[in-house]
Amino acid sequence: MEYDIIMASENDRDEILKLYKTQVGREFCPWTEDYPSDETINDDLSRDALFVMKMNGSICAAISIDEEEEVDGLHCWDDKLAPEGELSRLAVIPEMQNKGIARIMLLQNAHGI
Numbered sequence: 001m002e003y004d005i006i007m008a009s010e011n012d013r014d015e016i017l018k019l020y021k022t023q024v025g026r027e028f029c030p031w032t033e034d035y036p037s038d039e040t041i042n043d044d045l046s047r048d049a050l051f052v053m054k055m056n057g058s059i060c061a062a063i064s065i066d067e068e069e070e071v072d073g074l075h076c077w078d079d080k081l082a083p084e085g086e087l088s089r090l091a092v093i094p095e096m097q098n099k100g101i102a103r104i105m106l107l108q109n110a111h112g113i
Contacts, residue, residue, distance in 0.1 A: 001055070005108050008050040008062065013041055015059045016052065019091050026094070036089055044089075053105060060096045063105050064088040 008016060020036045023029045044050035044064045053061040066086045092101045 003053050003055045003060070003104070005051055005053045005105065007048060008045060008052045010045065012052055012059060013038070013045075016041055016050070016062050019059060019062055019093060020089070022094055023091050040089070051105075053101065059093075061090070061092045061101050061105050063090045 017036075017038060020031065021033075024031050024033060041050065044066075047066065049064050049066045051063050051065060052059045064087070066088065087106070090102055090105060092105075
């Protein structure tokens, strides 16, 4: 399986929003028609916090990774786990779910893209 994990760009916006909307109503997904939204994507893009996995030029997964002061301040973190961060909005297109895509996204991001 060949893929690229890259920082999302403005050009990816529509495809990311479409990916988010495919998750609404799926088992265990708390997302609604209103969240995540275009404004959520704006916020993530403005902080360079949104990453996508592309296969054959199409987005098959997305994740938001954010450095968060509140997370950094938690005393439960071991210094060996630095830098701390918050992972949000991990989504995989339905036809690629249960194929290890989310795991790849998490592992790649844990080691720094």
